[in-house]
Amino acid sequence: MRVGVVVPMSKSDGPGRMASWSDVRAFALHAEDAGLDSVWVCDHFLSGGPGLAIEGIHEGWTILSALAASTRRVEVGQLVMCVSFRNPALLAKMAVTADEVSGGRVVLGLGAGWFDPEYEAFGYPTDHRVGRFEEALQIVCPLLHGETVSFDGRYHEVRDAVLMPAPGRRIPVLVAGEGDRMLGLTARYGDAWNTAWFREPNDRLREILGRFETALGSDQRDSRAIRRTVGMSVDATRSADDLARALQGFDALGFDDVIVEIEPKTEQSVDRLDHARRLLG
Numbered sequence: 001m002r003v004g005v006v007v008p009m010s011k012s013d014g015p016g017r018m019a020s021w022s023d024v025r026a027f028a029l030h031a032e033d034a035g036l037d038s039v040w041v042c043d044h045f046l047s048g049g050p051g052l053a054i055e056g057i058h059e060g061w062t063i064l065s066a067l068a069a070s071t072r073r074v075e076v077g078q079l080v081m082c083v084s085f086r087n088p089a090l091l092a093k094m095a096v097t098a099d100e101v102s103g104g105r106v107v108l109g110l111g112a113g114w115f116d117p118e119y120e121a122f123g124y125p126t127d128h129r130v131g132r133f134e135e136a137l138q139i140v141c142p143l144l145h146g147e148t149v150s151f152d153g154r155y156h157e158v159r160d161a162v163l164m165p166a167p168g169r170r171i172p173v174l175v176a177g178e179g180d181r182m183l184g185l186t187a188r189y190g191d192a193w194n195t196a197w198f199r200e201p202n203d204r205l206r207e208i209l210g211r212f213e214t215a216l217g218s219d220q221r222d223s224r225a226i227r228r229t230v231g232m233s234v235d236a237t238r239s240a241d242d243l244a245r246a247l248q249g250f251d252a253l254g255f256d257d258v259i260v261e262i263e264p265k266t267e268q269s270v271d272r273l274d275h276a277r278r279l280l281g
Contacts, residue, residue, distance in 0.1 A: 001251045003258050003277050004038030005031050008265040010047035010057040018056055025070050030267045034274040038075035040259055043082050045118040068102035077107030080176040084113045084124050088136035089161045092143040096167045109174040130181055137189045144171050178208045187219035196231020200246040229257040243276035
């Protein structure tokens with residue numbers, strides 16, 4: 001089982017201030033040097049959530065591209081890019097270029113989006129998010145497979161779109177979601193799947209896994225055809241032994257990757273996570 005981390009992106013992720021690019025880069029390189037398997041960005045224009053103050057955050061594609069050039073070995077991915085914010089054909093084009101920069105290490109994580117305040121502030125529609133997402137997948141995925149795509153949908157339209165230069169490999173598309181419709185789209189289009197955030201395996205996660213298996217069966221996908229990733233939330237109070245037990249639990253459920261949202265986002269936190277990973281043997 002692989003273990004990765006989300007890099008610092010927002011004001012609360014930094015050392016008492018907005019995380020700088022130097023902070024992000026140092027964190028990612030330390031994770032790589034420690035032996036972790038992947039580093040991940042998020043995709044928001046404003047950082048916040050229910051009951052939380054809205055704060056600043058870096059733009060996800062720019063940070064991912066910089067990480068693609070700065071790192072050497074780790075996978076670089078997104079949890080996840082909001083398809084509402086970018087034309088889907090352009091999104092596919094950006095993924096191919098970033099993958100070239102990285103030497104073939106990009107995972108294209110995609111989601112439908114959810115945080116209304118950033119949609120409204122930046123002028124994006126909040127309606128029919130899953131419908132827009134489904135149409136985007138019908139453009140992004142075949143383009144990444146090297147196909148020429150024409151599509152006339154309710155929300156998106158392309159005419160004989162093709163990626164030139166062509167993708168150098170099959171860039172994996174990760175879909176994040178846990179609703180039945182999103183799980184169905186994952187089964188139909190995804191190379192990988194993510195559900196988040198969990199401190200440790202629990203009944204809710206097992207219930208989601210059951211519905212994921214049902215979606216795979218409905219689409220006649222092999223049970224192991226899709227890479228399974230889970231987002232794990234970790235705070236400063238958790239010991240390496242506790243983290244190791246949680247990692248072992250996710251492994252026992254068949255997850256291929258655990259992607260850790262760790263607080264605080266410091267090199268010391270990365271070292272604690274690496275120690276936990278090594279305790280698994």
